[in-house]
Amino acid sequence: xxxxxxxxxxxxxxxxxxxxxxxxxxxxxxxxxxxxxxxxxxxxxxxxxxxxxxxxxxxxxxxxxxxxxxxxxxxxxxxxxxxxxxxxxxxxxxxxxxxxxxxxxxxxxxxx
Amino acid sequence: xxxxxxxxxxxxxxxxxxxxxxxxxxxxxxxxxxxxxxxxxxxxxxxxxxxxxxxxxxxxxxxxxxxxxxxxxxxxxxxxxxxxxxxxxxxxxxxxxxxxxxxxxxxxxxxxxx
Numbered sequence: 407x408x409x410x411x412x413x414x415x416x417x418x419x420x421x422x423x424x425x426x427x428x429x430x431x432x433x434x435x436x437x438x439x440x441x442x443x444x445x446x447x448x449x450x451x452x453x454x455x456x457x458x459x460x461x462x463x464x465x466x467x468x469x470x471x472x473x474x475x476x477x478x479x480x481x482x483x484x485x486x487x488x489x490x491x492x493x494x495x496x497x498x499x500x501x502x503x504x505x506x507x508x509x510x511x512x513x514x515x516x517x518x
Numbered sequence: 519x520x521x522x523x524x525x526x527x528x529x530x531x532x533x534x535x536x537x538x539x540x541x542x543x544x545x546x547x548x549x550x551x552x553x554x555x556x557x558x559x560x561x562x563x564x565x566x567x568x569x570x571x572x573x574x575x576x577x578x579x580x581x582x583x584x585x586x587x588x589x590x591x592x593x594x595x596x597x598x599x600x601x602x603x604x605x606x607x608x609x610x611x612x613x614x615x616x617x618x619x620x621x622x623x624x625x626x627x628x629x630x631x632x
Contacts, residue, residue: 502617508560
């Protein structure tokens with residue numbers, strides 16, 4: 407079955423700097439890659455997603471890139487702010503499958 | 519309305535109790551999910567209902583019993599739980615067939631088994 411690896415497990419960046427989180431997946435049939443942000447005590451919320459027919463997607467300070475050949479995708483957050491502190495989960499899913507497979511998560515700390 | 523609601527927010531139960539968790543969505547979504555989340559871990563899929571039929575059971579112990587009375591409601595019946603079942607239980611929904619689509623999560627029920 408699908409396996410999603412996520413790195414790093416913890417990331418600390420200075421406010422204003424960029425943060426990058428990387429994920430790899432094992433099943434080449436995976437074609438949907440969402441990223442969820444979970445603040446302490448809150449629900450996971452989708453922040454951006456990408457499908458396998460595109461290589462990059464941007465939404466203001468957040469971007470996701472996908473390399474289908476290498477089976478990896480990354481989240482880029484620019485000009486980080488204190489409210490970006492949270493746990494971020496990458497995930498992968500296959501068309502027609504209701505299931506999404508989560509990575510283990512990255513705890514992002516934004517330092518003042 | 520793009521919200522999934524869950525009740526109760528917190529639940530404390532003994533190992534011999536029977537309780538139920540409830541989840542509701544009014545987005546017209548046809549797939550609904552139960553996840554279990556332990557501290558510092560990703561959500562772990564338990565069950566999926568697609569068009570009100572159970573489509574995925576991730577080998578969950580029978581002390582957890584899901585029910586989907588209609589397309590907007592999802593219940594999780596709990597009986598004879600163990601302390602290790604203490605966790606955050608998240609419900610989610612998505613559009614369903616033709617996906618995959620974004621999953622919308624509810625706020626969760628924080629369950630403590632004593």
